[in-house]
Amino acid sequence: MIRVFVIDDHRTSKQNGVGTYVRNLLECLTGVENLEVHLISFNSDEERFTIEAEPERTEYKIPICGNQLFLLQSPLSLTVLRMYIQDRKENLFLVNHSPSEGLIRTLRKLFPLSKVVYVLHDQGWTAPLLGDTRLLETVLNGRYIPLKSKKTWKFVREYCAREKKMYRQVDAIVTLAADTVRVLRDIYRVPENKIFLIPNGARVSVPECTEETRSVIRQKWGFGPDEILLLFTGRTVYAKGIQALLKAFEQIWPECPKMRLIIAGQVFHLNEFSGLTPHSVSHITYTGLISSERLNELYQISDICLLPSYTEQCSYTGIEMLAHGKLIVTSDGHCLSGMFPDEVALKASITDADRNVDEGFTSSLAQTLLKAVSMTPEEKNKMCEKARERFLMCYTLPLMKQRYLDFFEKYDEK
Numbered sequence: 001m002i003r004v005f006v007i008d009d010h011r012t013s014k015q016n017g018v019g020t021y022v023r024n025l026l027e028c029l030t031g032v033e034n035l036e037v038h039l040i041s042f043n044s045d046e047e048r049f050t051i052e053a054e055p056e057r058t059e060y061k062i063p064i065c066g067n068q069l070f071l072l073q074s075p076l077s078l079t080v081l082r083m084y085i086q087d088r089k090e091n092l093f094l095v096n097h098s099p100s101e102g103l104i105r106t107l108r109k110l111f112p113l114s115k116v117v118y119v120l121h122d123q124g125w126t127a128p129l130l131g132d133t134r135l136l137e138t139v140l141n142g143r144y145i146p147l148k149s150k151k152t153w154k155f156v157r158e159y160c161a162r163e164k165k166m167y168r169q170v171d172a173i174v175t176l177a178a179d180t181v182r183v184l185r186d187i188y189r190v191p192e193n194k195i196f197l198i199p200n201g202a203r204v205s206v207p208e209c210t211e212e213t214r215s216v217i218r219q220k221w222g223f224g225p226d227e228i229l230l231l232f233t234g235r236t237v238y239a240k241g242i243q244a245l246l247k248a249f250e251q252i253w254p255e256c257p258k259m260r261l262i263i264a265g266q267v268f269h270l271n272e273f274s275g276l277t278p279h280s281v282s283h284i285t286y287t288g289l290i291s292s293e294r295l296n297e298l299y300q301i302s303d304i305c306l307l308p309s310y311t312e313q314c315s316y317t318g319i320e321m322l323a324h325g326k327l328i329v330t331s332d333g334h335c336l337s338g339m340f341p342d343e344v345a346l347k348a349s350i351t352d353a354d355r356n357v358d359e360g361f362t363s364s365l366a367q368t369l370l371k372a373v374s375m376t377p378e379e380k381n382k383m384c385e386k387a388r389e390r391f392l393m394c395y396t397l398p399l400m401k402q403r404y405l406d407f408f409e410k411y412d413e414k
Contacts, residue, residue: 002408003036004029005085005093007103011043011064018096018121020316024202025094028401030056035408038085042077051084060084075106087111092408094119095170099162104169118170120180122313124159127239128152131311131334131350133179136160137187164188174198174407176314177335196407200314201400204323204391209300217301226258228373231302233264233295234317236273241308241331241361246276246284248366253280256373260285262302264295299324304372307340308365309333310350319395325388327380329372331361344383344390346372 006022013019022039029037037057044050044061052059062077085091091114093107100118107116129135129152140160145153167173167190174196175181181197184190218225230249236242242263249261261284267273274281287294299305305326307318311334318339321328328345330336340347348365375383 001034001036001090003038003088003091004408005038005040005091007040007042007093007095007097009043009097010041010045010061017316020202021119021121021200022096024200024397024400025404026057027203028201028397028404032405035405040081049080075102078103078106078110082110085111087113089113089115091115092117094174096121098122098124099159099166101162101165101169104166108169115171116169117172117174118166119174120176120184120313123180123183124163125156126311126334127237128156130239131309133183133187133334136183140187160188167194170194172196176200177312178338179335180313198400198403198407199394200316200319201395201397201403202316202319202323203397204320205296206324207296207300214301217297221297221301223260223301227260228256228258228304229298229302230259230261230304230306230369231264231298232262232306232308233298234307234315236263236265236267236269239310241310241333241365242273243276244362244365245306245308246273247362248369249284250277250280251362251366252370253283255370257283259283259373262287262298264290264298299326302326304329304369306330307336308348308361309336312336312339314339314395319391322387322391322395325384325391327372327375327384328387329365329368331365341390343386345387346383 006025008018008022013022026037026039029035039057039059040062041059042062043064046061046063048063050061052061060081087110091111093111093114093116095104095116095118104116104118107114125136125139129139136156139153139156167184167188172194173184173190175184176199178197181195184195185192215225223229232242232245234240245261249259253259263284264287266289267286270286277284299320305321305324305328307315307321307328307330309315309331312318313335318330322344328340330340330345330347331350332347333350337347346368348361348368350364351360
């Protein structure tokens with residue numbers, strides 16, 4: 001019998017990919033023989049500590065304390081949990097948040113017989129260094145800090161030191177992408193036998209969509225029947241390539257005025273974004289945060305899906321695009337080339353010299369978008385079929401389930 005304890009921050013997980021991962025993982029583990037599932041929810045909606053025991057799992061709901069900073073308050077909460085959770089060698093704690101060296105240290109102290117696994121959803125260097133692994137090595141190995149980069153380099157060094165401490169403390173690290181395996185092994189010097197590659201999986205509902213249905217949905221959204229719809233979905237932050245995308249759209253719109261760019265996600269800097277697209281702004285639709293049902297409609301009617309990030313791990317947005325069999329334009333950024341082979345998506349090139357100024361990436365992205373628009377129906381259909389095949393071969397929920405069961409079995413034998 002394996003007893004899996006999934007540690008989660010309920011408040012933040014409602015709005016990010018970690019929450020999607022936790023929900024999918026719990027679905028994977030439900031009803032599995034010889035597997036006991038527990039969910040430890042910090043910052044829950046309950047006013048007091050509550051334990052809910054259901055046939056499929058037991059949930060420990062810990063209310064908000066310490067201004068929602070559960071990683072700082074977790075030692076106290078775990079001390080309470082020790083009264084209800086027996087320490088056994090069959091226990092396996094899955095930690096999903098960073099930096100959590102204090103939480104892991106407390107788990108080790110209170111549950112010495114149990115195993116602790118860290119699930120790596122992202123690393124602290126990826127966004128500030130825009131996925132540039134060579135720059136990461138320079139930052140970590142160099143003594144000289146350029147004045148203009150002092151704050152960023154200092155943050156990366158300190159955060160990486162905390163990550164290294166976490167990696168030393170745990171029994172194993174589950175990572176979502178092959179590029180991150182190499183970073184852990186070659187830069188963080190984590191022993192290879194401690195690293196396990198398990199990509200995310202998802203159950204994606206893809207309704208059959210006829211031309212008539214597409215036409216109805218387009219009318220519902222107010223899009224013209226002859227518009228070429230480009231869909232970006234996700235957080236509109238710099239590391240997602242949103243600025244480069246807007247500038248690329250501004251460049252190519254005169255050549256293809258029937259294009260419409262749809263930005264599905266919360267927009268934090270609308271005035272700045274509008275300033276990047278002075279001529280094409282009337283052909284850009286900002287939806288704000290929308291429900292999964294409305295987003296699903298956009299997937300059905302979009303002609304091209306966009307993921308122009310500098311860095312990802314195993315993007316659920318990317319998985320959805322593959323599952324829907326869409327024509328995808330992405331980048332060759334950190335972890336993206338591994339997720340999207342050449343036959344699956346069109347990729348714009350990011351050069352190291354242009355990461356912080358966008359010019360080279362913007363130009364490459366503009367040309368890649370024009371290439372996507374000019375593809376023949378046969379070329380487009382072939383790439384869309386390959387995208388759907390990629391999803392079925394790599395990112396389904398049954399595949400994720402089997403990979404985790406194999407992983408748990410390995411640790412049950414120890």
